[in-house]
Amino acid sequence: xxxxxxxxxxxxxxxxxxxxxxxxxxxxxxxxxxxxxxxxxxxxxxxxxxxxxxxxxxxxxxxxxxxxxxxxxxxxxxxxxxxxxxxxxxxxxxxxxxxxxxxxxxxxxxxxxxxxxxxxxxxxxxxxxxxxxxxxxxxxxxxxxxxxxxxxxxxxxxxxxxxxxxxxxxxxxxxxxxxxxxxxxxxxxxxxxxxxxxxxxxxxxxxxxxxxxxxxxxxxxxxxxxxxxxxxxxxxxxxxxxxxxxxxxxxxxxxxxxxxxxxxxxxxxxxxxxxxxxxxxxxxxxxxxxxxxxxxxxxxxxxxxxxxxxxxxxxxxxxxxxxxxxxxxxxxxxxxxxxxxxxxxxxxxxxxxxxxxxxxxxxxxxxxxxxx
Amino acid sequence: xxxxxxxxxxxxxxxxxxxxxxxxxxxxxxxxxxxxxxxxxxxxxxxxxxxxxxxxxxxxxxxxxxxxxxxxxxxxxxxxxxxxxxxxxxxxxxxxxxxxxxxxxxxxxxxxxxxxxxxxxxxxxxxxxxxxxxxxxxxxxxxxxxxxxxxxxxxxxxxxxxxxxxxxxxxxxxxxxxxxxxxxxxxxxxxxxxxxxxxxxxxxxxxxxxxxxxxxxxxxxxxxxxxxxxxxxxxxxxxxxxxxxxxxxxxxxxxxxxxxxxxxxx
Numbered sequence: 001x002x003x004x005x006x007x008x009x010x011x012x013x014x015x016x017x018x019x020x021x022x023x024x025x026x027x028x029x030x031x032x033x034x035x036x037x038x039x040x041x042x043x044x045x046x047x048x049x050x051x052x053x054x055x056x057x058x059x060x061x062x063x064x065x066x067x068x069x070x071x072x073x074x075x076x077x078x079x080x081x082x083x084x085x086x087x088x089x090x091x092x093x094x095x096x097x098x099x100x101x102x103x104x105x106x107x108x109x110x111x112x113x114x115x116x117x118x119x120x121x122x123x124x125x126x127x128x129x130x131x132x133x134x135x136x137x138x139x140x141x142x143x144x145x146x147x148x149x150x151x152x153x154x155x156x157x158x159x160x161x162x163x164x165x166x167x168x169x170x171x172x173x174x175x176x177x178x179x180x181x182x183x184x185x186x187x188x189x190x191x192x193x194x195x196x197x198x199x200x201x202x203x204x205x206x207x208x209x210x211x212x213x214x215x216x217x218x219x220x221x222x223x224x225x226x227x228x229x230x231x232x233x234x235x236x237x238x239x240x241x242x243x244x245x246x247x248x249x250x251x252x253x254x255x256x257x258x259x260x261x262x263x264x265x266x267x268x269x270x271x272x273x274x275x276x277x278x279x280x281x282x283x284x285x286x287x288x289x290x291x292x293x294x295x296x297x298x299x300x301x302x303x304x305x306x307x308x309x310x311x312x313x314x315x316x317x318x319x320x321x322x323x324x325x326x327x328x329x330x331x332x333x334x335x336x337x338x339x340x341x342x343x344x345x346x347x348x349x350x351x352x353x354x355x356x357x358x359x360x361x362x363x364x365x366x367x368x369x370x371x372x
Numbered sequence: 373x374x375x376x377x378x379x380x381x382x383x384x385x386x387x388x389x390x391x392x393x394x395x396x397x398x399x400x401x402x403x404x405x406x407x408x409x410x411x412x413x414x415x416x417x418x419x420x421x422x423x424x425x426x427x428x429x430x431x432x433x434x435x436x437x438x439x440x441x442x443x444x445x446x447x448x449x450x451x452x453x454x455x456x457x458x459x460x461x462x463x464x465x466x467x468x469x470x471x472x473x474x475x476x477x478x479x480x481x482x483x484x485x486x487x488x489x490x491x492x493x494x495x496x497x498x499x500x501x502x503x504x505x506x507x508x509x510x511x512x513x514x515x516x517x518x519x520x521x522x523x524x525x526x527x528x529x530x531x532x533x534x535x536x537x538x539x540x541x542x543x544x545x546x547x548x549x550x551x552x553x554x555x556x557x558x559x560x561x562x563x564x565x566x567x568x569x570x571x572x573x574x575x576x577x578x579x580x581x582x583x584x585x586x587x588x589x590x591x592x593x594x595x596x597x598x599x600x601x602x603x604x605x606x607x608x609x610x611x612x613x614x615x616x617x618x619x620x621x622x623x624x625x626x627x628x629x630x631x632x633x634x635x636x637x638x
Contacts, residue, residue: 053545076544076553088542092560101556102546149546 004067006031012061014047021047023213036192036200039210045193049159081150081158087142089134096130102153120148140171160192231369234292241337242290249285260333288371295340297365301358311359315351325350409612427613444595448577451516455573459524467532485522489582497586507589515583520576524569531565564632571629
């Protein structure tokens with residue numbers, strides 16, 4: 001049985017002359033989901049959102065809401081809510097009138113409008129500000145009003161285009177919490193654009209990571225962190241170390257790689273290690289690859305005991321951070337590798353600058369990608 | 373700042389003195405006219421031997437002056453409304469439109485400001501003679517509209533360029549049609565620019581004299597034209613009284629414009 005997805009983005013591309021802002025984006029979103037478009041600026045995430053809002057027409061592709069195409073529907077008839085990056089409250093209207101605006105445009109009765117405005121003010125906890133003018137509110141409050149205005153007409157879909165990017169960190173977290181609560185209370189489907197990965201991980205059910213006008217990977221924050229599908233995802237989400245290597249031999253799902261200093265990394269096997277797709281893509285001897293290990297998955301051993309670790313390195317800095325110790329090392333070929341150790345993660349004294357150490361990782365902690 | 377007022381030392385006083393002198397030079401003739409309109413001397417003697425309101429009495433007793441006042445008012449109000457409406461539409465086109473030659477069109481709209489007025493007046497006179505608009509109310513309005521429109525366009529374009537179009541987009545996604553969004557959100561948001569356009573359009577017509585002299589007919593004379601023609605026959609303090617009213621009207625509107633600007637710097 002196939003069910004119609006709530007929102008379906010199908011092969012959307014947007015080109016300006018020879019430049020493509022969006023190359024090819026397809027994604028299905030379920031009702032009530034909170035999906036974030038994450039990516040560096042210029043990766044096409046906002047443009048995709050503007051196509052859904054109807055401010056931009058796609059060059060090709062389609063957007064379907066509950067199975068019917070939105071493209072022929074003008075923006076004002078799409079019944080979509082939107083919160084913008086810039087402050088967009090109507091400057092000549094009070095807060096209450098701003099929230100009432102979409103309802104007045106829809107010719108709702110006065111009683112209904114009044115009740116709805118009150119409910120929305122309650123939702124964003126700004127009841128006391130009903131009669132203020134937008135210029136009298138702080139940035140965070142203005143965005144909360146914008147949220148209330150966008151939800152006043154009960155849209156099935158809410159688009160948010162970097163709504164918090166102008167706010168400071170503390171305020172940001174406060175409003176993120178509000179947004180999460182409002183999502184839970186209203187059950188509205190939210191498409192959220194941000195370049196802040198922490199924000200994306202904190203808010204969303206699923207994250208779509210954009211790069212160069214395409215979605216690199218879609219999944220929960222956990223998926224993206226633990227099993228990044230591409231080199232870009234691994235580098236963008238969280239901290240990561242990339243070790244350059246050459247495939248020495250490959251047979252089936254097993255690889256042996258050689259690091260620039262000649263140390264061999266045998267037994268790089270298993271789907272979790274390399275991403276099964278790479279084996280399928282025909283990785284063969286002589287190929288350049290990058291081995292990715294998260295700083296907190298690396299282990300560190302002092303001395304030259306070959307059995308204790310895989311990669312020889314020299315400690316260049318050790319920083320005590322309370323719960324963890326951050327150790328920076330340099331490999332013999334000059335690559336920097338950073339390690340985060342829990343304070344009880346080593347026996348005896350923590351590593352000191354200029355110590356010779358060997359770095360290792362437990363089975364399954366490394367992933368391998370074609371060199372970018 | 374390079375020229376910090378607080379750091380100028382004694383130069384500050386020199387600067388203030390120059391500013392005051394320039395201000396006096398510009399304003400004294402006007403103040404003199406206003407003073408003379410209250411003076412009792414038939415020959416505009418200064419200082420006046422005594423103060424009186426009789427010239428104002430004479431002025432308001434003369435129906436010709438009143439007729440001219442209302443002709444001026446009617447023309448200026450009509451020009452104000454048309455100039456603001458046309459200015460709004462033109463400004464939307466000039467700031468939002470993406471078409472080849474946009475800058476050329478903008479320059480064309482603004483040329484009446486730099487063109488010698490007398491050239492414009494002669495050209496319009498020649499044209500209106502041919503199409504029989506000379507000495508008509510419509511002819512007057514069209515001619516003054518040419519002079520007033522650049523003021524309206526500059527004022528509204530400035531306001532529109534400062535207005536964040538995302539606010540209009542927000543109104544549209546809220547359910548307002550593009551026209552509704554402009555009428556209910558954009559135009560109210562730039563209302564100060566629109567008021568400014570209206571005031572300056574009114575004034576551009578209200579105290580315009582060069583074109584008006586060409587356009588006027590014996591039964592259609594604006595106030596500045598009547599002042600000018602009366603002045604050539606005799607020098608009566610009544611003219612000082614009319615001038616004072618003209619100046620007073622203008623000053624009130626300029627103050628209103630300044631007040632609006634100060635009220636909200638956006």
